[in-house]
Amino acid sequence: MKKIVIKNVSADELLTLQQEMYDYHNALEKTFKKASNLLDAIITLDIAFRLWFLFRTKIERQTPKNGFQISLNASEAAVLLKVCLWSHKIGDYERNVKLKYSNYLDQQIKSL
DSSP states (O other), X not given: OOOEEEEEEOHHHHHHHXXXXXXXXXXXXXXXXXXXXXXXXXXXXXXXXXXXXXXXXHHHSOOOTTOEEEEEOHHHHHHHHHXXXXXXXXXXXXHHHHHHHHHHHHHHHHTO
């Protein structure tokens, strides 16, 4: 299966994506028992936690000069897109980071 690669991700953007992933995971965890499709909610929770851990390990390493490179399979990219499209109260910087990556992921997923 084709991978989706996101290149030149700054440390601040990765921190923002990680925090959004954490917030999304917690929000979904609180309401997943009420979800109409329980299996999809469980799968999304699992992938969201895996992505959060991936971002965390990248952040703990030394930041590369050209930024981070993130390689995602289709399901991980889809969950990251869901997180980027998820709307809740956030600041302007976070909103811009989510918009930037939602546009890129949307384009890459449609071209699979």
